Amino acid sequence: MSPKTLYDKIWDAHVAHQAEDGTCLLYIDRHLVHEVTSPQAFEGLRMTGRTVHAPDKTIAVPDHNVPTTLDRAKGIENEESRIQVEALDKNAKDFGIHYYPVSDIRQGIVHIVGPEQGWTLPGMTVVCGDSHTATHGAFGALAHGIGTSEVEHVLATQTLIQKKSKNMKVEITGKLLPGVTAKDITLSVIGKTGTAGGTGYVIEYCGEAIRDLSMEGRMTVCNMAIEGGARAGLIAPDDKTFAYVMGRPHAPKGAQWEAALAWWKTLYSDDDAHWDKVVTLKGEDIAPVVTWGTSPEDVLPITGTVPAPADFTGGKVEAAKRSLEYMGLEPGTPLNQIKIDTVFIGSCTNGRIEDLRAAAEILKGKKVKDGMRAMVVPGSGLVRAQAEEEGLAQIFIDAGFEWRLAGCSMCLAMNPDQLSPGERCAATSNRNFEGRQGRGGRTHLMSPAMAAAAAVTGHLTDIREMM
Amino acid sequence: MDKFNKLSGIAAPLPLINIDTDMIIPKQFLKTIKRSGLGVNLFDEMRYDDDRNEIPDFVLNKPQYRNAEILVAGDNFGCGSSREHAPWALLDFGIRCVIAPSYADIFFNNCFKNGILPIVLPQEQVDILMKDAEKGANARIEVDLDAQTITSSDGEVFTFDVDPFKKHCLMNGLDDIGLTLEKKSSITSYEAKLASERPWV
Numbered sequence: 214m215s216p217k218t219l220y221d222k223i224w225d226a227h228v229a230h231q232a233e234d235g236t237c238l239l240y241i242d243r244h245l246v247h248e249v250t251s252p253q254a255f256e257g258l259r260m261t262g263r264t265v266h267a268p269d270k271t272i273a274v275p276d277h278n279v280p281t282t283l284d285r286a287k288g289i290e291n292e293e294s295r296i297q298v299e300a301l302d303k304n305a306k307d308f309g310i311h312y313y314p315v316s317d318i319r320q321g322i323v324h325i326v327g328p329e330q331g332w333t334l335p336g337m338t339v340v341c342g343d344s345h346t347a348t349h350g351a352f353g354a355l356a357h358g359i360g361t362s363e364v365e366h367v368l369a370t371q372t373l374i375q376k377k378s379k380n381m382k383v384e385i386t387g388k389l390l391p392g393v394t395a396k397d398i399t400l401s402v403i404g405k406t407g408t409a410g411g412t413g414y415v416i417e418y419c420g421e422a423i424r425d426l427s428m429e430g431r432m433t434v435c436n437m438a439i440e441g442g443a444r445a446g447l448i449a450p451d452d453k454t455f456a457y458v459m460g461r462p463h464a465p466k467g468a469q470w471e472a473a474l475a476w477w478k479t480l481y482s483d484d485d486a487h488w489d490k491v492v493t494l495k496g497e498d499i500a501p502v503v504t505w506g507t508s509p510e511d512v513l514p515i516t517g518t519v520p521a522p523a524d525f526t527g528g529k530v531e532a533a534k535r536s537l538e539y540m541g542l543e544p545g546t547p548l549n550q551i552k553i554d555t556v557f558i559g560s561c562t563n564g565r566i567e568d569l570r571a572a573a574e575i576l577k578g579k580k581v582k583d584g585m586r587a588m589v590v591p592g593s594g595l596v597r598a599q600a601e602e603e604g605l606a607q608i609f610i611d612a613g614f615e616w617r618l619a620g621c622s623m624c625l626a627m628n629p630d631q632l633s634p635g636e637r638c639a640a641t642s643n644r645n646f647e648g649r650q651g652r653g654g655r656t657h658l659m660s661p662a663m664a665a666a667a668a669v670t671g672h673l674t675d676i677r678e679m680m
Numbered sequence: 681m682d683k684f685n686k687l688s689g690i691a692a693p694l695p696l697i698n699i700d701t702d703m704i705i706p707k708q709f710l711k712t713i714k715r716s717g718l719g720v721n722l723f724d725e726m727r728y729d730d731d732r733n734e735i736p737d738f739v740l741n742k743p744q745y746r747n748a749e750i751l752v753a754g755d756n757f758g759c760g761s762s763r764e765h766a767p768w769a770l771l772d773f774g775i776r777c778v779i780a781p782s783y784a785d786i787f788f789n790n791c792f793k794n795g796i797l798p799i800v801l802p803q804e805q806v807d808i809l810m811k812d813a814e815k816g817a818n819a820r821i822e823v824d825l826d827a828q829t830i831t832s833s834d835g836e837v838f839t840f841d842v843d844p845f846k847k848h849c850l851m852n853g854l855d856d857i858g859l860t861l862e863k864k865s866s867i868t869s870y871e872a873k874l875a876s877e878r879p880w881v
């Protein structure tokens with residue numbers, strides 16, 4: 214048998230039909246659904262008299278629109294948001310799919326809930342009408358975002374029409390230095406490859422620094438594969454993966470667990486597998502990084518300075534000019550002198566318990582700088598409960614952070630959590646696009662520890678100075 | 681879905697790289713549960729000021745481009761969020777074809793599902809068409825999907841590639857789901873195999 218990559222193996226195991234031109238019907242093991250990208254798909258089913266093909270493989274949770282303030286039991290004020298969440302309530306009920314409503318403690322960001330509940334397992338195909346579905350790749354699952362028409366297609370057929378992508382290997386060798394996290398890895402990779410560097414590829418992240426990451430760190434890395442343009446990001450499952458999955462509510466048990474484990478252990482790239490593209494970074498070369506512009510590829514070590522348009526070539530010159538103007542930054546300014554108004558800790562990139570621990574570690578016994586706004590939005594109700602149990606919540610509250618309920622919140626600001634024009638935010642989320650966190654809002658992406666440090670000092674800060 | 685065959689229309693130039701779907705349709709317009717009516721909010725934050733007045737400089741606000749049916753843009757068009765609201769907004773505005781050196785994957789697929797043809801051309805050719813588009817309403821660009829050609833207003837002809845299956849669906853306005861359901865027996869036999877080989881799924 215010819216050697217295969219992990220992606221090849223998962224792909225081959227899911228082809229339900231292959232046409233002569235290579236177009237495949239790929240079987241989907243898990244379909245995750247949220248309120249924003251699904252109403253039109255369910256409506257499409259109703260209009261054509263179709264049903265959900267595999268409701269037991271379909272899991273829905275509202276996350277984008279839900280308020281994260283403590284009084285959210287009183288309902289959603291914005292009418293359109295409320296209608297969207299109510300539509301999901303109704304669709305979940307009408308079509309008989311698994312559902313975690315706003316009132317359920319297990320509710321949270323769909324990409325945090327899936328792994329937490331054991332829906333996401335190694336070797337699966339996982340899709341969701343959401344680009345950050347790539348997160349689930351951390352389990353060695355082929356996971357990617359789809360559009361609403363495709364959501365409807367998966368609901369109706371449990372398959373997707375797909376052509377295979379190319380194989381790309383991103384290897385992070387050696388060890389990370391103190392203060393450097395999974396977020397710094399994933400941002401540094403995008404900084405190196407650009408936001409289109411992965412277009413047409415499925416990335417497998419490997420190397421010692423990746424193996425050393427916890428499952429949560431691996432989710433952070435895969436989460437941003439889409440920001441590098443890739444269809445999906447994958448990490449081969451290992452003992453850490455199996456330990457994380459074991460015992461979760463929807464993970465296999467007993468004899469099925471043993472059978473699953475035996476298959477999962479075959480899920481790795483063969484030694485002489487073919488790669489269409491290889492990118493290698495040395496773990497020791499990665500520094501704590503921040504973004505300065507309005508594209509996730511605008512990444513620099515915190516020790517750097519704001520670049521000038523002339524530092525770039527091609528279309529990037531104009532793009533950098535536009536970014537700097539939007540961000541209100543002068544070329545040559547040291548990054549660690551950039552003043553921050555707001556700190557947002559949360560999102561499917563960095564809203565898990567380890568992220569909150571890392572931020573709390575920095576904040577212990579310290580205060581948010583006067584005049585700043587700071588909030589923590591746990592990724593799920595269960596993450597929130599655990600953080601309260603571990604005393605992290607109290608650390609945040611004592612420091613002056615708002616301690617919120619679970620949801621997407623200011624990651625994309627569809628709910629009332631928004632930046633005002635010109636407001637500058639240190640964010641642990643994944644997109645620094647113009648207007649992403651609110652019209653005119655200015656976003657700098659970074660790790661949870663770096664965001665916490667910025668909350669204390671009031672400016673972008675090298676976390677290594679606070680360790 | 682409307683069939684796509686030939687299009688002769690005004691092309692609007694948008695010479696920016698990395699135009700993301702947040703720019704194409706900002707999140708505040710994702711709250712709809714419909715597919716229609718998003719055209720007025722296409723490129724909303726670039727098109728209107730804080731008081732919702734049109735920004736005259738923005739290309740789609742210029743009189744000569746109000747009826748544009750083609751968009752010529754920079755590298756990595758449609759990156760970011762998977763929102764299909766982006767092609768819905770383009771379509772609702774009247775855009776049926778985008779020409780760029782490259783696209784983000786999900787956006788590219790979403791276009792085909794909505795009767796929009798995203799064409800990939802090398803940067804040099806996009807540059808020529810960008811110049812052509814800058815001429816405004818006098819310059820109509822012709823797109824022929826069947827022949828896979830684009831003709832500039834000067835009569836220069838470029839050929840482009842398109843996936844044969846996607847082309848077939850677009851030219852015939854076919855519904856993917858209907859096509860897949862014709863292969864239902866393959867899906868059912870796959871599921872039988874799955875139930876015995878990987879029953880935990």
Ligand code: SF4
Nearest residue numbers: 345560561621624625
């Ligand atoms: S947290 Fe942000 S990136 Fe993640 S699913 Fe929600 S909106 Fe999307």
